[in-house]
Amino acid sequence: MPLEELLQELEALGVQHDATENEKSKKLLNITRDTGEFLAVLVKSAKAEQILEIGTSNGYSTLWLASAIPESGKVVTVEKLSDKAEMAAENFVRAELQDRIVQVQADAEDFIRDSQQIFDFIFLDADRTAYLSYIDVLLSKLSSGGVLVCDNAISHRHELEDFMAYLSNKDTLTSCLLPVGKGEFVVHKA
Numbered sequence: 305m306p307l308e309e310l311l312q313e314l315e316a317l318g319v320q321h322d323a324t325e326n327e328k329s330k331k332l333l334n335i336t337r338d339t340g341e342f343l344a345v346l347v348k349s350a351k352a353e354q355i356l357e358i359g360t361s362n363g364y365s366t367l368w369l370a371s372a373i374p375e376s377g378k379v380v381t382v383e384k385l386s387d388k389a390e391m392a393a394e395n396f397v398r399a400e401l402q403d404r405i406v407q408v409q410a411d412a413e414d415f416i417r418d419s420q421q422i423f424d425f426i427f428l429d430a431d432r433t434a435y436l437s438y439i440d441v442l443l444s445k446l447s448s449g450g451v452l453v454c455d456n457a458i459s460h461r462h463e464l465e466d467f468m469a470y471l472s473n474k475d476t477l478t479s480c481l482l483p484v485g486k487g488e489f490v491v492h493k494a
């Protein structure tokens with residue numbers, strides 16, 4: 305199925321589904337289209353090939369990331385809930401991007417601590433209150449010259465204040481907060 309058609313279908317589904325679903329863990333909570341476009345531009349500009357995404361949901365943002373890397377690249381995407389991981393798997397096949405995506409069903413922090421891989425691009429879109437507890441390990445898995453993007457940096461700024469302040473004060477990092485989508489905090493590692 306053409307990617308653009310699937311993205312539009314998922315955008316409509318996400319809005320409709322989240323408006324009628326009361327249980328927060330079942331909401332899809334997809335990034336906005338402009339965030340997807342922004343991620344694709346960043347990934348291509350950075351020539352990133354090894355991407356880590358924390359928070360798959362039904363795979364909407366993963367599709368943007370996977371479509372921005374060359375065939376030799378991979379997106380590793382982590383989701384703790386099996387129902388969402390299954391929905392995502394179907395969408396990856398529909399987009400014919402499944403060969404560029406590795407799905408991990410696990411708790412983000414467990415995966416990050418156990419992983420031996422180095423990534424050149426990391427997208428954080430999961431349990432915001434846990435980010436500070438694993439950010440040092442996560443940064444050790446970001447390559448020199450790599451980029452980390454964190455979603456919801458304006459919509460949930462109060463939850464991410466300490467996290468952003470911590471990163472902003474590190475000498476090896478350059479960061480900025482952009483009014484794209486729900487607010488994107490972008491970090492470059494020297």
Ligand SMILES: C[S@@+](CC[C@H](N)C(=O)[O-])C[C@H]1O[C@@H](n2cnc3c(N)ncnc32)[C@H](O)[C@@H]1O
Binds near residue numbers: 361384429
């Ligand atoms: C905001 S949604 C991700 C939306 C997705 N990035 C997109 O735009 O399509 C957050 C997802 O992170 C998952 N999640 C939350 N805490 C997690 C954790 N500790 N480990 C792994 N996944 C987690 C949730 O189940 C949810 O599906």
